[in-house]
Amino acid sequence: MDAARPYILFCAGEDSGDILGESAVRAARELGFDVRGSGGERMRHAGLFPVVPFDELPVSGFGDVLPRISRFRKYFEIFRGALRDPHCKAFVAIDYPGMNLRLMAEADRVSKPTFTIAPPQIWAWKPGRGALFARRRVAVLFDFEARAYERCGAHATRLRHPFADALTGMSAVPQRVPGRVLLLPGSRISQARRNAPAFLALAGDFVRKGMHPIGVASRPSLVPEFQKLFGDICDVHPAPADSRAREELFASAALAISAPGSATLENIRVAGAVTRLIDPVEAALAEWIEARGGNPFMEIAVPDASLRLIQACGRLLRTEQDRGVITLLDRRLVTQRYGKAILNALPPFRREIS
Numbered sequence: 001m002d003a004a005r006p007y008i009l010f011c012a013g014e015d016s017g018d019i020l021g022e023s024a025v026r027a028a029r030e031l032g033f034d035v036r037g038s039g040g041e042r043m044r045h046a047g048l049f050p051v052v053p054f055d056e057l058p059v060s061g062f063g064d065v066l067p068r069i070s071r072f073r074k075y076f077e078i079f080r081g082a083l084r085d086p087h088c089k090a091f092v093a094i095d096y097p098g099m100n101l102r103l104m105a106e107a108d109r110v111s112k113p114t115f116t117i118a119p120p121q122i123w124a125w126k127p128g129r130g131a132l133f134a135r136r137r138v139a140v141l142f143d144f145e146a147r148a149y150e151r152c153g154a155h156a157t158r159l160r161h162p163f164a165d166a167l168t169g170m171s172a173v174p175q176r177v178p179g180r181v182l183l184l185p186g187s188r189i190s191q192a193r194r195n196a197p198a199f200l201a202l203a204g205d206f207v208r209k210g211m212h213p214i215g216v217a218s219r220p221s222l223v224p225e226f227q228k229l230f231g232d233i234c235d236v237h238p239a240p241a242d243s244r245a246r247e248e249l250f251a252s253a254a255l256a257i258s259a260p261g262s263a264t265l266e267n268i269r270v271a272g273a274v275t276r277l278i279d280p281v282e283a284a285l286a287e288w289i290e291a292r293g294g295n296p297f298m299e300i301a302v303p304d305a306s307l308r309l310i311q312a313c314g315r316l317l318r319t320e321q322d323r324g325v326i327t328l329l330d331r332r333l334v335t336q337r338y339g340k341a342i343l344n345a346l347p348p349f350r351r352e353i354s
Contacts, residue, residue, distance in 0.1 A: 003087070004087065005033075005034045005087065006032075006033055006034070006087050006088075006089050007033055007034035007035060007036050007087055007088060007089065008028045008033045008034075008035055008036075008088070008089060008090045008091070008092060009036055009037045009079070009082050009083060009088050009090070009091045009092070010024070010025065010035060010036070010037035010038065010039055010043065010048060010091075010092045010094065011037050011038050011079060011091070011092070011093055011094065011096060011099060011100055011103055012037075012038055012039045012040070012043060012054075012094040012095065012096060013038060013054075013057035013058060013095070013096035013098075013099055013100075014057075014058050014095055014096055014187065015040055015058070015187045015218045015219055016095060016118075016187075017039075017040075017094040017095040017096055017117075017118065018039050018040030018041070018042045018043050018054075018219075019042060020094055020095070020117050020118055020159070021039055021042070021043045021048075021092075021094045021117065022042040022043055022045075022046050023046075024092060024094075024117060025039065025043045025046040025047050025048050026046045026047065028047075028092075029046070029047040033089065034049065035047055035048045035049065036048065036049045036050075036051050036082060036088075037049075037050070037051060037052075037079070037082070037092075038050060038051065038052050038054050038057060038075075039054060040054050040219055041219060041220065041221075041241060042241060051078055051079070051082060052075040052078055052079070055189075055219075055221050056068070056071065056075075057075070057096070057099075058187055058188040059098075059188060059190070064188065064190045064191070065098075072099070075099075076099065076102065076103070079099075079103050079106075080103070080106050083103070083106050083107050083110055083112055084110050088112060089112070089113075090112060090113045090114070090115065091103065091104070091107040091112050091113070091114045091115070092114075092115050092116075092117065093114060093115070093116045093117070093119075094116075094117045094118060095117070095118040095119075097119075097120045100116070101120075101132070104116070104136075113137075114136060114137070115136075115137045115138070115139070116133075116136060116137070116138045116139070117138075117139045117159065118139070118140070118141070118159070119133065119138045119140065119149070121145075121307070121310050121311075121314075122148055122149065122152060130148070130149070130151070130152035131152060131153070133149055133152050133153070133154040134152055134153035134154065135153055135154070135155070136154050136155070137154070137155045137156075137157070138154050138155070138156050138157070139156075139157050139158070139159040140156055140157075140158065140159060141158070141159055141314070142158075142347070143158070144347050144348060146158060175252065176251070176252055176253065176254055177212075177252050177253065177254070178254065179210065179211040179212045179254065180211075180212050180214065180252060180253045180254055180255075181206050181211050181212065181213045181214070181253065181254065181255045181256070181257070182213075182214055182216050182249075182250065182253045182255070182256040182257070182258075183199050183202065183203060183213050183214065183215050183216065183230070183234070183256075183257055184216050184218070184256065184257065184258035184259060185199045185215070185226075185229075185230075185259050186259040187218040187219070187222075189222065189225050191259060192222070192225065192226065192229060192259075193225075193229065195259050196229045196230070199215075199229075199230065199257075199259075200229070200230065200233060202257060203215075203230060203233045203234045204233060207233060207234070211254075212234075212235075213233075213234040213235075214234060214235050214236070214237055214253075215229075215230040215231075215234055215235065215236040215237070216236075216237060216238075216239050216249075217236060217237070217238045217239065218238075218239050219238065219239070220238045222238070223236060223237075223238050285300065286300055298338065302338050302341070302342065305342060306341070306342045306345050309328075309342065309345075309346065310345060310346060310347075312326075313326055313346060313347065313349075326349070334353055
């Protein structure tokens with residue numbers, strides 16, 4: 001890469017961001033810019049030159065972040081140095097708000113324009129926080145997101161998700177393979193390791209019932225680790241990079257079981273379940289809040305449940321033409337005060353309460 005050429009800096013820290021960022025990298029290259037930053041195989045194949053190791057960026061909860069805090073500080077300084085380079089002409093943030101909100105502030109300090117793809121769900125934020133995006137340019141997936149950002153003074157445009165393109169022109173729905181079960185323990189190595197005992201037990205149960213479990217890694221670099229964890233009891237395959245092949249894999253399964261946050265969950269169109277295991281650091285934080293007279297349920301569990309519900313709804317619907325049913329089987333959503341707050345944080349879906 002020519003160090004003297006103008007470039008655009010990208011930051012994607014999750015597999016889902018890599019999917020969304022691929023076309024943006026290609027567009028920047030077509031405009032004559034080099035592209036540097038962080039991204040997975042899709043973005044690198046499209047022309048991104050990595051400045052930090054992408055595989056070390058995906059995290060899940062405090063338990064992942066704390067042991068890596070010095071490493072993340074190092075990566076942040078690398079990004080900050082790239083933003084201060086006079087050859088850097090703009091910054092593109094893709095999801096990953098823990099890092100990207102800070103980098104956007106750094107870009108402001110050096111007068112570099114920013115553009116955000118899949119920005120945070122500000123309709124679930126406290127009033128006033130949306131001002132962080134005033135006068136910024138964002139690309140969102142739904143009209144209601146655009147309206148929410150425009151109310152905060154942002155310039156919002158609609159983004160077509162690659163999954164929608166994968167569905168366009170499909171000649172037929174793939175035939176389901178009897179007994180095929182997809183196991184998705186997580187798109188982060190540390191998450192998959194924590195979830196391994198539960199998923200190994202599930203795989204063993206399925207094998208004993210004559211079914212065929214398959215461990216699915218969201219990217220090829222995870223396959224060796226997945227083979228160490230699950231290879232003795234089931235096959236392990238990477239999720240296809242091509243969106244259409246990815247959709248065909250999921251459509252062929254009778255069942256899929258996924259850990260929350262797995263990027264491959266976006267394309268599931270089969271019966272599925274989402275598992276949630278306890279993070280020991282979050283448990284320690286709950287004890288600390290309780291010892292100081294706080295309420296861990298209201299301060300940790302309820303906000304976390306609200307955010308995860310919003311994210312799950314977003315994975316069901318990817319275009320304005322998509323339709324689906326979200327079934328919530330917890331009566332506390334209508335009988336408890338906090339339940340109303342969780343429901344009101346959702347997009348304006350039609351509700352049927354029985």
